[in-house]
Amino acid sequence: MPNATPFHPRTQALCQSYKWKDWSGYCAPCVYGMSPEREYNAIRNGAGLLDVTPLFKYDVSGKDAARFLSRVLSRDVRALKPGRMTYLCWCDDHGKVLDDGTCAHLGDGRSRLTAAAPALHWLMRHARRYDVTVADVSDEVAALALQGPTSRAILRDACGEVVDGLKFFGVATARIDGFEVVLSRTGYTGDLGYELWVDNAHALALWDALSAAGKRHNLEPVGLDALDISRVEAGFVLRGIDYTGANEALIEAQKSSPYELGLGWTVTLERDGEPFIGQAALEREKREGSAWALVGLDVDWPAIEALYAEHGLPPHVPSAAWRSMVPVYRDGRQVGRATSGTWSPTLKKNLALATVEASVSEPGTPLYLEWTVEWSRQVVPAVVTKTPFFDPPRKRA
Amino acid sequence: MKQYDAIIVGGGHNGLACAAYLARAGRSVLVLERRHVLGGAAVTEEIFPGFKFSVCSYVVSLLRPQIIRDLELPRHGLEILPLECSFAPAVDGPGLVRWPDARRTREEIARYSAKDASLYPEFGREMAQLARLVKPVIDEPSPDPASLHPTELLRLARLGKPFRELGARGIHQLVKMMTLSAADFLDEWFESDVLKAPMSVSGIIGTYLGVRSPSTAYVMLHHYMGEIDGAMRAWGFSRGGTGEVSMSIARAAQAFGAEIRTEAPVAKLLMRGDEAAGVVLADGTELRARVVVSSVDPKLTFTRLVDAKYLPSEFTHALSRYRLRGSSGKVNLALDALPEFTSRPGDGLHIRGDIAVAPSIDYLERAYDDAKYGKFSRRPYINVVLPTLTDSTLAPPGKHIMSCFVQYAPYHLATGPESWPQHREAFGDTVVDTLEELAPGLKNRILHRQVLTPWDMEQDFGLSEGNIFHGELSLEQLAFLRPAAGFAHYQTPVRGLWMCGSGTHPGGGVMAAPGKLAAERMLKERAL
Numbered sequence: 045m046p047n048a049t050p051f052h053p054r055t056q057a058l059c060q061s062y063k064w065k066d067w068s069g070y071c072a073p074c075v076y077g078m079s080p081e082r083e084y085n086a087i088r089n090g091a092g093l094l095d096v097t098p099l100f101k102y103d104v105s106g107k108d109a110a111r112f113l114s115r116v117l118s119r120d121v122r123a124l125k126p127g128r129m130t131y132l133c134w135c136d137d138h139g140k141v142l143d144d145g146t147c148a149h150l151g152d153g154r155s156r157l158t159a160a161a162p163a164l165h166w167l168m169r170h171a172r173r174y175d176v177t178v179a180d181v182s183d184e185v186a187a188l189a190l191q192g193p194t195s196r197a198i199l200r201d202a203c204g205e206v207v208d209g210l211k212f213f214g215v216a217t218a219r220i221d222g223f224e225v226v227l228s229r230t231g232y233t234g235d236l237g238y239e240l241w242v243d244n245a246h247a248l249a250l251w252d253a254l255s256a257a258g259k260r261h262n263l264e265p266v267g268l269d270a271l272d273i274s275r276v277e278a279g280f281v282l283r284g285i286d287y288t289g290a291n292e293a294l295i296e297a298q299k300s301s302p303y304e305l306g307l308g309w310t311v312t313l314e315r316d317g318e319p320f321i322g323q324a325a326l327e328r329e330k331r332e333g334s335a336w337a338l339v340g341l342d343v344d345w346p347a348i349e350a351l352y353a354e355h356g357l358p359p360h361v362p363s364a365a366w367r368s369m370v371p372v373y374r375d376g377r378q379v380g381r382a383t384s385g386t387w388s389p390t391l392k393k394n395l396a397l398a399t400v401e402a403s404v405s406e407p408g409t410p411l412y413l414e415w416t417v418e419w420s421r422q423v424v425p426a427v428v429t430k431t432p433f434f435d436p437p438r439k440r441a
Numbered sequence: 442m443k444q445y446d447a448i449i450v451g452g453g454h455n456g457l458a459c460a461a462y463l464a465r466a467g468r469s470v471l472v473l474e475r476r477h478v479l480g481g482a483a484v485t486e487e488i489f490p491g492f493k494f495s496v497c498s499y500v501v502s503l504l505r506p507q508i509i510r511d512l513e514l515p516r517h518g519l520e521i522l523p524l525e526c527s528f529a530p531a532v533d534g535p536g537l538v539r540w541p542d543a544r545r546t547r548e549e550i551a552r553y554s555a556k557d558a559s560l561y562p563e564f565g566r567e568m569a570q571l572a573r574l575v576k577p578v579i580d581e582p583s584p585d586p587a588s589l590h591p592t593e594l595l596r597l598a599r600l601g602k603p604f605r606e607l608g609a610r611g612i613h614q615l616v617k618m619m620t621l622s623a624a625d626f627l628d629e630w631f632e633s634d635v636l637k638a639p640m641s642v643s644g645i646i647g648t649y650l651g652v653r654s655p656s657t658a659y660v661m662l663h664h665y666m667g668e669i670d671g672a673m674r675a676w677g678f679s680r681g682g683t684g685e686v687s688m689s690i691a692r693a694a695q696a697f698g699a700e701i702r703t704e705a706p707v708a709k710l711l712m713r714g715d716e717a718a719g720v721v722l723a724d725g726t727e728l729r730a731r732v733v734v735s736s737v738d739p740k741l742t743f744t745r746l747v748d749a750k751y752l753p754s755e756f757t758h759a760l761s762r763y764r765l766r767g768s769s770g771k772v773n774l775a776l777d778a779l780p781e782f783t784s785r786p787g788d789g790l791h792i793r794g795d796i797a798v799a800p801s802i803d804y805l806e807r808a809y810d811d812a813k814y815g816k817f818s819r820r821p822y823i824n825v826v827l828p829t830l831t832d833s834t835l836a837p838p839g840k841h842i843m844s845c846f847v848q849y850a851p852y853h854l855a856t857g858p859e860s861w862p863q864h865r866e867a868f869g870d871t872v873v874d875t876l877e878e879l880a881p882g883l884k885n886r887i888l889h890r891q892v893l894t895p896w897d898m899e900q901d902f903g904l905s906e907g908n909i910f911h912g913e914l915s916l917e918q919l920a921f922l923r924p925a926a927g928f929a930h931y932q933t934p935v936r937g938l939w940m941c942g943s944g945t946h947p948g949g950g951v952m953a954a955p956g957k958l959a960a961e962r963m964l965k966e967r968a969l
Contacts, residue, residue, distance in 0.1 A: 077790075078540070078541060078542045078545075079541065079542075081523065082523075082525060085522050085523065085831070088520060089520060089522050089680055089831065089832060089833075090831070090833055193833075193834075194833050197833075197838065260838035260839045261833055261838060262830070262831065262832075262833045345506070345507075345510065346507070356606060358569065358573060389521075389523075390515050390520055390521075391509075391510075391515045392506040392509040392510055392515075393510060434515065
């Protein structure tokens with residue numbers, strides 16, 4: 045039985061679809077209304093409000109906090125200034141990714157790590173040699189994502205000018221109706237957006253304050269289905285879907301390195317002091333090359349239309365994103381698998397994220413993706429494409 | 442002096458699309474727009490401070506998804522927000538909302554007729570099947586059945602293939618659609634006026650015909666085409682107003698190297714012998730090109746751009762019978778607050794789609810009765826949208842835009858089209874009064890009112906006789922007959938002069954298909 049998040053009294057009242065799913069032990073709405081489409085459109089054209097409390101959150105403090113985090117994370121966060129957040133991943137000794145998440149420097153030597161899967165044991169195990177305290181605040185800190193072009197206007201109405209100075213991946217503290225909330229200009233949609241972190245006790249007040257401010261700015265509550273469409277457009281990988289955490293993999297072949305997931309840019313190999321966990325293996329991989337690469341696929345839509353037309357059918361794609369493993373071919377040989385995909389309502393394209401052999405991962409490489417029409421397995425052309433597929437200037441502006 | 446490969450006359454969405462496709466193929470292209478803004482009738486303008494109106498065209502109906510992909514329009518700023526439902530308010534009673542959700546729509550219709558409610562999905566499926574036949578037609582140049590050219594015959598046969606799969610019942614339905622009036626066709630299916638009236642209007646939009654005029658049933662099919670685009674959800678608003686469709690195409694064209702000039706009105710063609718060699722601007726500047734492509738309507742093209750002496754008399758005669766006769770107007774309102782419909786108060790989802798003032802078939806036919814004798818309708822059909830509910834970039838927070846498409850407003854008033862300016866405000870009052878009956882208090886919320894009569898559309902936007910589609914979308918003016926028999930492939934009787942506007946196949950609406958197809962045709966014919 046999943047738990048209720050602190051926002052549940054509000055989300056439950058709004059969720060007319062009765063469609064919920066278990067997200068890390070919490071029940072989370074898949075979609076509030078009739079279809080994820082209008083919620084997706086809120087994210088891209090107004091703003092979407094999403095309960096992201098089920099993320100795992102760890103507060104790390106103490107004299108050695110930055111040094112400790114730089115040891116366990118693949119990114120060197122010692123230079124991360126107070127009021128900044130960064131995206132990163134962490135690996136096992138063999139350089140295989142355990143999870144990806146964010147690390148924020150909240151000031152006073154305190155940092156907060158977010159994770160998709162529980163990481164407390166992993167952090168504690170390595171914390172022993174450091175003067176640090178690791179606190180699991182997952183069940184104490186509630187979180188909301190406020191994503192979309194009008195999100196800034198909503199926050200300005202709700203908590204004032206503090207928002208104006210907040211740059212992409214910036215973190216600040218604000219006060220709303222007398223309680224404190226941590227704001228970060230981050231998100232999982234590839235759009236202008238913020239995440240808000242607040243003590244459970246003030247969760248409902250935060251929801252209400254944002255809802256009230258959002259009235260004039262096309263704010264909608266959005267569920268996970270809409271989020272999934274936008275995160276594929278943004279080219280973000282999802283643990284458990286696009287890759288398997290090394291600690292959950294049953295066989296070696298299920299594990300991936302940061303380079304194989306397109307997260308190489310978050311890895312700091314050049315650094316002073318002690319190496320990070322998995323560094324030697326990643327140095328070797330960087331030198332010798334990776335076996336796999338995570339790429340974007342732009343799946344040829346006219347070809348899909350033609351397949352459906354052969355059956356006398358109009359083309360059809362599900363209204364939500366899909367997340368099943370689908371073979372990818374080149375010259376009749378399987379060279380990888382697509383792991384999630386979606387029809388992009390904004391780009392009018394059929395998109396997928398795929399892990400393919402590194403030799404066929406150059407943008408522009410023509411591949412084939414399996415596509416099933418009326419139980420008949422076919423292939424359609426798909427071109428390797430740089431991600432993010434959709435990257436509006438407002439995200440950073 | 443520089444010679445362009447192509448000069449495009451008119452910077453509307455079709456002219457720009459044509460330019461983008463030609464530039465993409467490596468040709469040097471210059472677009473000349475008379476006004477200070479691009480877009481033609483697909484334009485966004487800040488008419489009242491802080492309020493951006495989609496002045497003329499207000500929804501994006503069938504913008505071809507292939508064009509969106511080919512030109513990477515989202516990268517150039519295009520975002521389309523779907524229209525979610527259709528609300529027909531009533532003076533008394535709850536009216537009718539058709540939702541994207543089958544069960545809710547069934548419940549709505551069942552208030553008036555349980556029989557209609559159960560039949561409605563079947564009607565939709567049948568229309569979608571028929572629309573599938575029409576869809577390939579709009580994505581390709583129209584084959585001419587009178588031509589004996591092998592490629593034409595082959596293409597005709599290919600288009601004909603799905604007809605065989607339709608079966609007898611499908612073919613009977615299709616023939617009925619092509620001949621019956623919208624009202625008669627719907628009578629064959631449904632009994633409830635509240636349902637039939639808002640459905641029938643898609644058969645008359647932009648025409649000078651009534652819902653009881655024969656052949657209007659066919660145009661309803663176009664409405665279902667958006668739905669068989671299926672996942673593409675082609676019906677919607679363009680973020681930033683309809684002008685953003687044009688602007689995104691313009692930015693794509695420029696990225697491919699096309700040049701665009703505004704405030705550059707073209708006076709006439711520059712001729713070399715009996716061939717087009719370029720254009721002469723109003724200020725006398727001569728610009729040369731291998732081809733000139735006119736995106737303005739056929740009447741303007743062949744009466745203003747080209748001297749009649751270059752045209753065969755048969756062609757001139759055919760075009761003189763080409764029917765434009767605009768029948769609609771537009772009223773754009775800047776509102777202090779949302780309207781409250783007595784039918785259904787509140788700012789719920791029901792007012793986020795389109796709102797059709799079409800309470801009954803008789804109401805619509807009476808509106809046409811006025812128009813037949815040269816008056817605007819005393820109680821017109823109005824299609825209302827409130828784009829600010831989905832797009833917050835158009836107005837200050839909390840304020841709204843109410844866009845009203847109004848039919849009938851016949852160009853040919855009994856007192857003459859030039860008398861429209863005297864009737865403009867009375868026409869605007871009629872529209873507001875009609876809406877006030879459904880949403881009392883609306884008048885007090887109006888901050889600004891812009892009234893566009895067909896005369897204004899002609900004078901300000903170059904739409905001859907105020908026709909929003911560059912010529913009626915009636916069967917005898919479509920496909921291989923658009924704009925004239927023998928000239929449906931974007932060429933004209935004047936060598937070096939081509940057409941790419943809504944007056945060519947597949948016609949009007951913000952499809953951009955004529956622009957694309959014209960460019961492809963010119964490239965294929967090695968015209969430049």
